[in-house]
Amino acid sequence: MSRQLLVMALAPLLGLFILGIGNGFLATLITLRLDAAGESPVVIGWVSSAYFIGLALGAMFNDRLLLRIGHIRAYGSFASLVAVTVLLQGLFFEPWAWFVLRLIGGWATVGVYLVIESWLLTAGDQKVRGRLLALYMISLYAAGAIGQLLLGVTDAMGVTAPFMVIGLLASLSVLPMAMIPRVSPLIEHAEPLSPMRLITLTPTGVMGSFGSGLAVAAVYSLLPLYLQRVGLTVSQIGQMMAVVVLGAMLLQYPIGRWSDRHDRQLVLILIGAFCTLISAGMLWLPLNPWVLAGLLFLLGGGVFALYPVSVSHAADRAPAGALVRMSQGLLLINAIGSTVSPPMISPVMATLGDAGLFWAFGALGLFLVGFFAWRRSVRPAPVPVAPFSPTTPMSSVGAELAVTEELVQGAIEHEHMEDLSDAVPEVEVAEPLVGPPAADETHVVYYDDDEPEEEASSNAELQESRG
Secondary structure, X not given: OOHHHHHHHHHHHHHXXXXXXXXXXXXXXXXXXXXXXXXXXXXHHHHHHHHHXXXXXXXXXXXXHHHHXXXXXXXXXXXXXXXHHHHHHHHOOOHHXXXXXXXXXXXXXXXXXXXXXXXXXXXXXXXXXXXXXXHHHHHHHHHHHHHHHHHHHHHOOOOOHHHHXXXXXXXXXXXXXXXXXXXXXXXXXXXXXXXXHHHHHOHHHHHHXXXXXXXXXXXXXXXXXXXXXXXXXXXXXXXXXXXXXXXXXXXXXXHHHHHHOOOHHHHHHHHHHHHHHHHHHHHHOOOXXXXXXXXXXXXXXXXXXXXXXXXXXXXXXXXXXXXXXXXXHHHHHHHHHHHHHHHXXXXXXXXXXXXXXXXXXXXXXXXHHHHHHHHHHHOOOOOOOOOOOOOOOOOOOHHHHHOOHHHHHHHHHHHXXXXXXXXXXXXXXXXXXXXXXXXXXXXXXXXXXXXXXHHHHHHHHHHHXXX
16 A cells, blocks of 8 residues: 555544544443433433434435535534534433434434545545555444443543543544545445345345344444443443454454355354354353353454345345445445344343343344345355455445455456346346356456466456456
8 A cells, every 4th residue: 555545544544543432432331321320221222223313314315415515524514513412412311312412423423434434435446445444444443442441431530521531532533634635535426226126136135234233233232231230330341342342353354254265145144143152152151251251252253244244245246337336225224224223122121131132132143044044045145256345334435445346356257157137227237158158267266365376367367358
């Protein structure tokens, strides 16, 4: 990566890191405060859901505002609004008011992510998007883990101190963006594929994205409630939530690379079964601090790997011209799952007790195993066409970050293996081959790191001749 490109990406990534530290423990803080005030799991679920409603609305509409006022002004506006909503939550406590503030805060937060992701997207071409996405993910997960660890420190300072710290961090995150030259990358308004078109193209990708939204939102919103009710202190809850984020960061990529070399549908089945087993362990094993930390580490790895593996599976089927719109559509499906998760799962906790969270996780895992197994029997998974990309985009524009050069090349090749014109009729696809490929048109395994140099050079020449 060139020095110029690194400088272009440094400001938005630094802003993301500063904001992400505060945002990393805000959801945990709100859940704990509502529970300490005696609110029911159902009320906590609805207040938590408000944030994800705001994220979904912002993902659909904030890019239009960005096109009008530019990146730097948009970032300042969104970050300031995040700070205001958080500080207002620290000034007074009313669940209905917190619902409204969390909704506005979610809308503003996804606006911040939109600015950062679109800036990174246009900072470099498809050849460097993988490295930019890696830097983005490191910043996002590192900030989330540090934020969770600060939960106990700030809570010990007083009732309003955590909200003040989060507001200060949101305001400080404007500085890196304000000091860069006044240059706004050009973006286009996103038009994701419709849900019905996505279901036609990739039912497995749709269900995996939706299930991931259900699980991840429950982890952020309701897991802190469970941990507080089993007797952990605020500081210990922050540490355990940091372990979850650490598991997501460290296990997601190995799981994804494993999916590059195997049937991704089978990998999704195993992820669902793995999450079910972890949920059973949370229900029935004696939970000393070390066992609890180990199970939560594994839970974070499994739950957070579900979405990127689902998107990678969907990309194995999508025409090259539909990759971006497909990623944007699956992001919205994921946001819908996050929105309905707390109101769906919190009544289970109210009925079955705190352990109801893991009964819900177990039921979700079993459902996903059954669905993925059924889809695998109906339509086996295609050969993976490009390396797994551990992606966590927050905006429809940022979803394009995952569409790397290797992914586009693999999709173009796959169009020659199968007629995809019926799946996405408004997208032009390459003319499919009749019968098996010729001897000089063997499949290019883009994900094989051990590919011999001679084969790699011949494959590159083959791609140039096709282009």
